[in-house]
Amino acid sequence: MNSVTRRQLLKMLGVSAAGMMSLPVIARAQTASNFVNPLLIPPLDTGTFMQEEGGVPRRRFELNLQKGTSLFVPQGETATLGINGNYLGPTLRFKRGDILDIQVNNRIGEESVLHWHGLHVPQRFDGGPMQSIADQGSWNPVFDARQPAATLWYHSHAMHKTGPQVYHGLAGMMILDDDPSAALDLPSRYGIDDIPLILQDKRFKPDGQLDYMSRYGDMMIGQHGDIMMVNGTVSPFFEARTDKIRLRILNGSNARLFNVAFNDGREFLQIASDGGLLEKPVPLKRLMVTPGERVELLVDVSDGQTVILRSEPSENHFPVFQGAFSELMRAMHGESFDILEIRPQTNLERLPPVPAVLASLPAVSADMGMRTRRMRLNMGFGSRSGSGQGPGLGNRTGQGGGYGGGHFSINGRVMTMSYINERVKLGDTEIWEVLNDTPMVHPFHIHGSQFRVLDRNGVPPPAQQTGYKDTVHLHGRETVRLLVSFTEFADDMYTYMYHCHTLEHEDRGMMGQFLVTENG
Ligand code: C2O
Ligand code: CU
Ligand code: CU
Numbered sequence: 145m146n147s148v149t150r151r152q153l154l155k156m157l158g159v160s161a162a163g164m165m166s167l168p169v170i171a172r173a174q175t176a177s178n179f180v181n182p183l184l185i186p187p188l189d190t191g192t193f194m195q196e197e198g199g200v201p202r203r204r205f206e207l208n209l210q211k212g213t214s215l216f217v218p219q220g221e222t223a224t225l226g227i228n229g230n231y232l233g234p235t236l237r238f239k240r241g242d243i244l245d246i247q248v249n250n251r252i253g254e255e256s257v258l259h260w261h262g263l264h265v266p267q268r269f270d271g272g273p274m275q276s277i278a279d280q281g282s283w284n285p286v287f288d289a290r291q292p293a294a295t296l297w298y299h300s301h302a303m304h305k306t307g308p309q310v311y312h313g314l315a316g317m318m319i320l321d322d323d324p325s326a327a328l329d330l331p332s333r334y335g336i337d338d339i340p341l342i343l344q345d346k347r348f349k350p351d352g353q354l355d356y357m358s359r360y361g362d363m364m365i366g367q368h369g370d371i372m373m374v375n376g377t378v379s380p381f382f383e384a385r386t387d388k389i390r391l392r393i394l395n396g397s398n399a400r401l402f403n404v405a406f407n408d409g410r411e412f413l414q415i416a417s418d419g420g421l422l423e424k425p426v427p428l429k430r431l432m433v434t435p436g437e438r439v440e441l442l443v444d445v446s447d448g449q450t451v452i453l454r455s456e457p458s459e460n461h462f463p464v465f466q467g468a469f470s471e472l473m474r475a476m477h478g479e480s481f482d483i484l485e486i487r488p489q490t491n492l493e494r495l496p497p498v499p500a501v502l503a504s505l506p507a508v509s510a511d512m513g514m515r516t517r518r519m520r521l522n523m524g525f526g527s528r529s530g531s532g533q534g535p536g537l538g539n540r541t542g543q544g545g546g547y548g549g550g551h552f553s554i555n556g557r558v559m560t561m562s563y564i565n566e567r568v569k570l571g572d573t574e575i576w577e578v579l580n581d582t583p584m585v586h587p588f589h590i591h592g593s594q595f596r597v598l599d600r601n602g603v604p605p606p607a608q609q610t611g612y613k614d615t616v617h618l619h620g621r622e623t624v625r626l627l628v629s630f631t632e633f634a635d636d637m638y639t640y641m642y643h644c645h646t647l648e649h650e651d652r653g654m655m656g657q658f659l660v661t662e663n664g
Pocket of ligand 1: 645
């Protein structure tokens with residue numbers, strides 16, 4: 145898959161090498177001739193199926209975390225990490241009610257672990273940093289899938305190493321099915337009309353190896369790359385054989401925001417958010433997907449026209465002030481670039497019409513919250529302050545770009561393994577009021593539950609944010625209120641995590657842990 149010519153590549157690298165302070169700009173692939181690689185579809189893994197006594201289906205998965213190499217760029221092979229392969233992992237597909245029995249073997253040469261992002265699982269099987277697996281070690285979580293159909297994912301959650309391990313490839317998708325969603329006649333043929341799209345951006349060193357955290361900007365806004373990939377495919381195209389396709393989009397990048405849209409401005413339907421189907425399809429032209437989030441879209445391609453999935457600049461939510469940090473944020477929100485070309489074939493198979501109603505979700509209101517728990521996201525004022533030149537002479541009021549040189553924290557605390565930040569009582573419904581006390585966007589994620597968004601700066605969320613979610617973005621200075629409950633698993637020792645899903649922020653401490661116990 146030599147997708148980029150040497151000349152194109154040097155151009156891309158030239159752009160990204162422009163200077164220490166510039167945000168890498170994604171090379172724009174504007175013409176169809178640039179989409180030269182068929183989209184790789186991660187292998188589907190439905191496990192080894194066994195029927196338990198009592199008729200409960202049990203699926204046994206074996207996941208080997210391993211080192212590999214991948215051919216992404218013309219310079220040659222890139223050292224990568226994968227799960228049962230060289231880069232990324234298989235899509236695990238299972239059904240509500242199944243027992244999952246997952247053997248995880250770590251062969252990557254350092255500690256790691258896999259977290260089941262979005263799944264409701266007991267704390268000790270959640271795959272947070274507490275379940276760290278030593279190199280050459282194994283771990284065997286067993287739990288049942290007990291929530292509605294959804295697109296979920298799994299990824300490394302090693303303490304302080306989640307960023308580099310996910311960046312090198314330790315991630316994959318999970319598809320959870322259930323009977324009500326199967327009865328809906330939505331496209332569900334994997335790789336044919338139901339397409340997994342793991343969106344990631346990468347940056348390469350001149351020798352073809354991944355370039356990770358080598359710049360000042362990476363420390364603040366997280367690792368950004370200049371080469372876009374989908375499922376590990378650079379410059380991908382997909383040949384559609386049906387008149388509509390379902391895109392299961394996972395933002396699996398470390399830090400990059402995607403504001404997905406089509407190049408011809410066509411409308412699409414959002415049918416699901418992180419935790420499953422929305423009540424009704426929501427017609428949209430753009431949709432923000434921040435790291436860790438998943439969305440499912442239906443796109444009508446019955447007109448037979450080639451169309452490009454892109455990321456458009458997002459609305460400016462950041463304050464404009466002087467200094468490097470403000471510049472980085474403006475660059476981060478201002479980029480537009482192509483992601484995937486979709487080429488409808490001739491004689492498209494016609495699929496049934498889109499159902500008008502997808503699911504029924506319980507109504508939520510703030511009255512349901514038994515208590516409010518406040519979370520304040522902070523970026524420390526560090527050693528660097530902004531004169532626009534990295535370490536500089538700007539003021540330290542936060543208006544001079546001094547963010548991020550220091551620590552990342554929640555409620556003033558940097559994550560440590562030995563400190564339990566919060567205690568929650570099993571069965572309680574709580575309001576988590578999350579305040580982003582920084583000027584930049586952060587995707588806030590909670591383990592062990594799917595929550596609902598009550599409001600954003602006091603205003604009820606738009607339709608696309610009314611479904612079940614486990615990750616929600618907050619723009620600078622925003623407050624969101626989430627209705628969260630933990631009804632299933634109590635544990636006196638093992639915790640769940642909550643954190644920013646910009647992996648470099650998580651790794652540097654914008655994370656906390658909480659216990660769910662019978663007594664709270
Ligand atoms: Cu997707 Cu705690 O992570
Ligand atoms: Cu998670
Ligand atoms: Cu963050």
